[in-house]
Amino acid sequence: MTPRRWPRKNDPDSIRARQEELAGLVGDGEVFRHDLAPFAKATEALTGVAVVPVAVVGPIDADLGDYELDEPDGVLVERGRNSESVYVPLANTEGGLSISLYRGARAAAESGGFRTHVMRDRITRASTFLFNDTAAAVEFARWIETQVADMREWLASAPLEGLSKHARLREIETHVVGPMCHVMYAFTTGDAVGMNMITRNAFALNQGFVAERAPVKPKRSLLEGNMGGDKKISHRYFERGGHGKTVIAECTLTEEAIRRILRTTVDDLLELAFVGTHGAFASGMQSVAFTPATAIAAIFIATGQDVGMVGTSSMAHGTAYRVEGGLHASIRLPGLEVATVGGGTTLPYARSWLRVMGCEGPGKVYRLAQIVAAATLALEISASAAMATAGSENFYRAHFERGGLR
């Protein structure tokens, strides 16, 4: 059967036509009752809504860095630091998530709070230039590596309509394999994630700059050849960042907070870390962590982030390390793809939830990245404590011998 054409427009008639077509399938129709006008530009074939309940927990105490990009290299410079108390919205339907995350935040708060660091900010489009042999790809690679300054200038001259000024080319890296030269164009994109911007700019570079100037002509250029790290997890971006913000959150939990709030011990947490780190290794896991995606997904849905990036944004490297008087805990999120402008962040509900965190609009993206990292670490701490306790003799006695679970 060939499907008839399904209308894609979002004028009232088209929307109604789609809703009527589905009326018999959908039950009581609450999905069609919401006013769709605010979403008319968000997606084609708009037909209804999904509503997700949002918990808010807080305040989460965190010492946040204040960052700027150095020009023209795009290195992050820390201008100062501020201690903040923030409420965090968690769009979720997972019983226990919000209180667990909050418990971790309380343990951190009693221990002096979280501290966060933004290490790197890049977003990469990896175009591929295909030749008939490696020698040509090598010659091309040597040439294109020298062109960054000229490319910046060319992009700044607005040679084509539709190019983004926000997407600034910072570096190029090449990777030659077989008859291919992969070219990683690394951009910064202001407060947006910027995939669309960098796609347009990379495409323009490929077709307008490279095609005309390269001393050796590619037989074919492909906008993306899968070294760019978009929406699929890879070691390249786990180690080095380059697709979003590389952020680290840390805190040094006191023994008192571990005992009283987390109801476990430094020793128990370290045994869990030993087992969990080696278990991750044994299973070929591309992260060392417990459940970072849970916190990140909940904030992403609430704030209009690209939920298809939950996987890559959740790549995480967590550590636990005994220090005098307690335990240092940290999580490194190498590729947190967050925005405070553009895409879903401009829509009504998302905008409000961003505002709750003081993260609405331009100039707020590093703040948001740090709050997400702190919230993620809060959940890691609490979930780890629950897991660590569950294996101890005390837990066993409490729940089995005294009847807890029965």
Next chain:
Amino acid sequence: MTPRRWPRKNDPDSIRARQEELAGLVGDGEVFRHDLAPFAKATEALTGVAVVPVAVVGPIDADLGDYELDEPDGVLVERGRNSESVYVPLANTEGGLSISLYRGARAAAESGGFRTHVMRDRITRASTFLFNDTAAAVEFARWIETQVADMREWLASAPLEGLSKHARLREIETHVVGPMCHVMYAFTTGDAVGMNMITRNAFALNQGFVAERAPVKPKRSLLEGNMGGDKKISHRYFERGGHGKTVIAECTLTEEAIRRILRTTVDDLLELAFVGTHGAFASGMQSVAFTPATAIAAIFIATGQDVGMVGTSSMAHGTAYRVEGGLHASIRLPGLEVATVGGGTTLPYARSWLRVMGCEGPGKVYRLAQIVAAATLALEISASAAMATAGSENFYRAHFERGGLR
């Protein structure tokens, strides 16, 4: 600063208290206006909602298998196949996504439609038993590998309250490293993802069965030691499945559909596959695919799935292979964590969107898994076509020389 306690309950007063606390932060307050009653049991600290626009596209034509689990081994048996036309809800704010996915579905439909296969169904909790040396761990491993039948019987006898009958233990695998024995308990869980069920059952096994019967006593048992594949991508679960449904979707695109609907060629698509597969390898990507997470996230939000599982569910191995008269395209999703009962799927909007696909309630989970896989492949095909075309000379001429982009 020590945070004051934030109320976690969802009675009207607590909800209102939270909303009032945040009133000054949130702007015009549309996030608080929705009736929260249907969500009162979904999350603690419930405070508002997020609303996500939903596109619906279709029909998508697919030949779906009808599967049952063999008892007691839990092998999937195909009882029959049905050709279906399905509308798919996509909660998203990404311009172009819904029409691109639909374009891929049309190309497939004109080529005979998608065909889908469910290969495996398991959900794993990997507990770890810690000893003082390897010899003890080895002895323990040899013992526990023989206990599956007894464990099934013990669980069936309902030795503790709160155990799930839906979570059926199918196999155990052990992995000894250092002084640890990791034990992968592989369950099936009916139409739910079942993390809570298997957590309870695994915990009971550890504390009630193992602790009492093991010939060598672990010094500590940990409910999860990170070989279980929960919410973090790993090679183990990419290759073998074991955390959700392993599903493959395929179609054989005709040259005519490729030319007329996708506006590219078999050769162009194969060049892209060559470049993209090697690019994935070069960057240490844990998938070979273009953008599976995009489709999966959109369906997950609409249907109340656990969005923290978007990353693991999007692990994907795609292929493109020239056949007589066209191109065979496929995607293997080794760990698609979908449910039609439990968790967020029971809530109003989710239930309705599941119903649109004929996937509401018990007995529908393999159907849902297959529809998700087909939709994911639809988007892969269309996105690949766009990418392949963008690198060809034709595209260049059309857009640059004739002024398309300018």
Next chain:
Amino acid sequence: MTPRRWPRKNDPDSIRARQEELAGLVGDGEVFRHDLAPFAKATEALTGVAVVPVAVVGPIDADLGDYELDEPDGVLVERGRNSESVYVPLANTEGGLSISLYRGARAAAESGGFRTHVMRDRITRASTFLFNDTAAAVEFARWIETQVADMREWLASAPLEGLSKHARLREIETHVVGPMCHVMYAFTTGDAVGMNMITRNAFALNQGFVAERAPVKPKRSLLEGNMGGDKKISHRYFERGGHGKTVIAECTLTEEAIRRILRTTVDDLLELAFVGTHGAFASGMQSVAFTPATAIAAIFIATGQDVGMVGTSSMAHGTAYRVEGGLHASIRLPGLEVATVGGGTTLPYARSWLRVMGCEGPGKVYRLAQIVAAATLALEISASAAMATAGSENFYRAHFERGGLR
């Protein structure tokens, strides 16, 4: 230029012809002076020799298991254990290696010696059957998974000349992706590594058994499709074994031995393990260990093993864990590809060095695997101790302030 044909035979005239051709290139010609007769069947185009110096260290004290394969499943059964003192030959030119390895062995000996465990024994050939679509590959997979018993019977009936009786098929695993069905034939091969045996048997199965009986005919069968783990490291074989012996060596070092022989402390070693484990993770390392390949290469050259397998045989997962009174240290080698019969092990020098370890000939392969694992752990311990010490304040003072390095 088209090269003239270079003689490949090993009769005296051909050997001399090659030597004369190279005489002007080779200098004083010691490489041609050795009697080549014993090697005439070892390699075509035999022209000279390489001589590698061999250190011998020991005794290494180890408690070795005595294993047999259960029939027909091929599960390893431990029949007993023996404490042994073994001298180990190390063909190497790396100053410090032999004494370092011996230092580790002494530390272990003073702590009660090593203990070793063979967990699994398999060698895999992964053939691939190619179809025009996934449905056919799925149907094929379902069929072939049921054929193990019949395949064993067919192989035992000697349907073709040249099949090996030593190569016993134990299990089949399939992996369908795209239009392919990969079939992992897992064999045991007695005391040989057995690549040639299993190649012949797998090829016969593909062409004689599968081609005639499969209900759906592959369009093409390929003897190896790269899931077999031969000579390239992969997560599959790192986690599960299946290409050689999976062996674990362990010992519990006393504080006294750590202090007196290794000149470091439990704390220092644990700090190194913390740093080294997270460093391995951060760099995407496919092992957690320090220098296993060094020990393994040295024993492989001396004993005529396949040195092309040094990389895969050196996959390693090491752990360090504090216990009462000391430190538990272990290394898991999931795919140690050793032999005591066949290939290079039958040649003069190799045979002698095997004999030094009591590992010559049939029935000795698990012994050899365990000795290699113990020697590898010995070097790990000593090298780690050197590394751990080097970072401590004590080392700094000893070497810099008191002039050690100056």
Next chain:
Amino acid sequence: MTPRRWPRKNDPDSIRARQEELAGLVGDGEVFRHDLAPFAKATEALTGVAVVPVAVVGPIDADLGDYELDEPDGVLVERGRNSESVYVPLANTEGGLSISLYRGARAAAESGGFRTHVMRDRITRASTFLFNDTAAAVEFARWIETQVADMREWLASAPLEGLSKHARLREIETHVVGPMCHVMYAFTTGDAVGMNMITRNAFALNQGFVAERAPVKPKRSLLEGNMGGDKKISHRYFERGGHGKTVIAECTLTEEAIRRILRTTVDDLLELAFVGTHGAFASGMQSVAFTPATAIAAIFIATGQDVGMVGTSSMAHGTAYRVEGGLHASIRLPGLEVATVGGGTTLPYARSWLRVMGCEGPGKVYRLAQIVAAATLALEISASAAMATAGSENFYRAHFERGGLR
């Protein structure tokens, strides 16, 4: 049992003492008969020799680049290219290896020969600096990244005895995770692999430069924290190189050479590449290739390379790509750890075999790297052809129906 001390010296008495101790174990004693004098400085506890037969094949035709390092950045500059015909020594005991490699070389020679490219030259020591929290590690990282020029100057001033002038520091990269800052010191080391040189220089930097100048003092510095890529395979060094020479060998096989010499077809080779690339992915392989370690091990043993580096040196990314009139084949070896001076390369047999290839002594290391890469590709081509043919109908008929295998 506590082992008595085993003499480690290499004076004649100590050697004889060891030989006598082992006399009863070793059989006829050919391992002790070789003159050990030339090896007295190669390894402690020298006791005997291993003799490995060496095949020589050739000539292999290759177009080799002539490279120099730019100062001070250490970028490789190609000064010219030369066509060469080289004989290659293969220390091995694997029947078929030498003639198979030679067959691949002939197919390449008839197609115009190999062409090779050296892309990068670095050797890395990754020291780790441990702090009590991440903030300190971040501050340290920001500081040390600015110190490269000063470090170069400090090393050049010879502040300590025993530092190497050959080991030139080129770049530093940092990686902060948890309370650690990993510092990758990337050196070039002339014609040696240089692990000892860079170990000394890195240690001196850590203890003499960093310890005195760092604005924030590490609580501990560890010479190597496992991000350095030494002897264990990792994605970091697979993708980027940095541990040895990154070399690519390529050739464009004509249809005629494929048919006549390799006895297969472009189509068959491409089917194999399709299956093998996806099989590698499916099994989590850290290379895409068939058997690079075989060629590399054989040359390494003959030429006195560090055989413990066979695994890392064999990391490989191979491609096969259809071009007009034939097939482009290539292999990228990202971390080929070869030397023409130092270590085992200075010993008698090794020196002679290096001389056969025109690779003895200083100034030859890039030549050697390229010859190894060409030889590796030669074997890949031939082994792939054998594998591809084995699955075709023709092969089946030839061997089964006409009785080949029977």
